Amino acid sequence: MSQALEGQKLALFGGIPTSTNLSYPSWPPVDEQTAHALLEVYQSGCWSFKGPKENTFASDFAAYHDATYGVFVMNGTVALQCALEACGIQAGDEVIVPALTWLATASAVSYIGAIPVFVDIDVQTFCLDPQRVEAAITEKTRAIIPVHLYGATADMEAIMKIAQRYNLKVIEDCAHAHGGKWDGRGLGSWGDAGAFSFQQSKVMSCGEGGICITNDENIAERLYRCKHIGYSQFDLPHVFANRPPEDLVCHNFRATEFQAVLLLNQLPYLGQRIKKYNTNAERLTQMLTPLPGIRVQKCGRLANPQSYYGFILIFDEEPLVRVPLETLLKALAAEGLREGVYTTYGPVYQHTLFNIPPSKYRLALEGCPVAEGLAFQRTLVLPHQWLGADERTIDTLGNIFLKISHQASQFAA
Ligand SMILES: *Cc1c(COP(=O)(O)O)cnc(C)c1O
Numbered sequence: 001m002s003q004a005l006e007g008q009k010l011a012l013f014g015g016i017p018t019s020t021n022l023s024y025p026s027w028p029p030v031d032e033q034t035a036h037a038l039l040e041v042y043q044s045g046c047w048s049f050k051g052p053k054e055n056t057f058a059s060d061f062a063a064y065h066d067a068t069y070g071v072f073v074m075n076g077t078v079a080l081q082c083a084l085e086a087c088g089i090q091a092g093d094e095v096i097v098p099a100l101t102w103l104a105t106a107s108a109v110s111y112i113g114a115i116p117v118f119v120d121i122d123v124q125t126f127c128l129d130p131q132r133v134e135a136a137i138t139e140k141t142r143a144i145i146p147v148h149l150y151g152a153t154a155d156m157e158a159i160m161k162i163a164q165r166y167n168l169k170v171i172e173d174c175a176h177a178h179g180g181k182w183d184g185r186g187l188g189s190w191g192d193a194g195a196f197s198f199q200q201s202k203v204m205s206c207g208e209g210g211i212c213i214t215n216d217e218n219i220a221e222r223l224y225r226c227k228h229i230g231y232s233q234f235d236l237p238h239v240f241a242n243r244p245p246e247d248l249v250c251h252n253f254r255a256t257e258f259q260a261v262l263l264l265n266q267l268p269y270l271g272q273r274i275k276k277y278n279t280n281a282e283r284l285t286q287m288l289t290p291l292p293g294i295r296v297q298k299c300g301r302l303a304n305p306q307s308y309y310g311f312i313l314i315f316d317e318e319p320l321v322r323v324p325l326e327t328l329l330k331a332l333a334a335e336g337l338r339e340g341v342y343t344t345y346g347p348v349y350q351h352t353l354f355n356i357p358p359s360k361y362r363l364a365l366e367g368c369p370v371a372e373g374l375a376f377q378r379t380l381v382l383p384h385q386w387l388g389a390d391e392r393t394i395d396t397l398g399n400i401f402l403k404i405s406h407q408a409s410q411f412a413a
Helices: 032-044 052-064 076-086 104-111 130-136 156-166 217-227 257-288 325-335 384-388 391-406
Strands: 069-073 094-098 115-119 141-144 169-173 193-197 210-214 310-314 379-383
Touching: 032 257, 052 069, 052 210, 052 257, 069 076, 069 217, 076 104, 076 169, 076 193, 076 210, 076 217, 094 104, 104 115, 115 130, 130 156, 141 156, 156 169, 210 217, 257 310, 257 384, 257 391, 310 384, 325 379, 325 391, 379 384, 384 391
Parallel strands: 094 115, 094 141, 141 169, 169 193
Antiparallel strands: 069 210, 193 210, 310 379
8 A cells, every 4th residue: 555655646636535435433322222221211200310220330330440439420520520529629729630631621620619720741642741740739739630631541650659749639530531441440440539421422421421430438428419419328318317518519410310321231332342442543553653744642651451532643743744734634634534533622721612710720830832732733633433443444544644644745845
């Protein structure tokens, strides 16, 4: 293939497209068995929270990630918010978050009146850079939220060491990390709590949903009170045994049995999905690594299996480094990759929807040059669905990038 591609014109400049039928696998998965299970929940009349499906799912999902307790909630953002509350984070406290993540990581901190402090990401993994965390710690710092982002796992070993040294809580944002493990232990069970999202696009999905997992009995109880208007998990309906702690702002963040049953039917397939994602990510990495001008996100050092919300391509070397992302996207579309490729979130504090006033957040002193430069301007995301495709599709993707890399000189012409 690489020989045949020499001397070929890019489709963007009038050449023949690499593929005319490259399809973007549909998401989320739909099957008959789940349709029946949903109907059963409907007919049972047990629609609200704390039903049998939720109870089974929450404990099975927690166990899968090596945690004892799982508290099911209505989305991933409130999962983070409950985790912060449950860990005792108060208004005015500082919480360290990576500069590159979805808005929710920082806005959850802000919703409870705490101050997000943005720290730059590692140039290889795109996750929170542990070497920069320490410099951002002040006497107000109470917690760190590492995010396992796209196809990498944050360095939990380094982050837990810093947290222990400064007596900080750790809340893992696992919205991209279902089924992932670090050094043999499930993600979300390394820190004091782990927060997952089951929003439509995530690797396990019920439209909207979230869960907090923990191994700490006290945190589990506080999580439960936080999501269910202050009730203890041990209270019977309408029986209020005792008052929730005064520092805890309690809400109604409950989710329904319909959401739980969708996830309960997906959980048995999570392991094989992650395995396939790893196999395909490896195949694509092998094709792309030799190509000049393209590199891929590095998984976490001890991630096995790595979880994938997306496959990240970085164009920061010759000969593609000077081609604007917009042009690259046009070239990819012309070759047949029209859908299912986009830019990263960019730094949270530069996002259009970010409206936290400057007095209520802080940037690390040395700024966040990696998140603002490389991650924002030189990186493209292939969403995880691609990694569920067959080998031919993966090879076609690889061939598109191969052609673009080999024919890079045409961009300059
Ligand atoms: C999706 C996501 C969330 C929030 O989840 P929602 O269910 O959409 O509220 C939090 N953090 C990250 C990194 C996410 O991608």
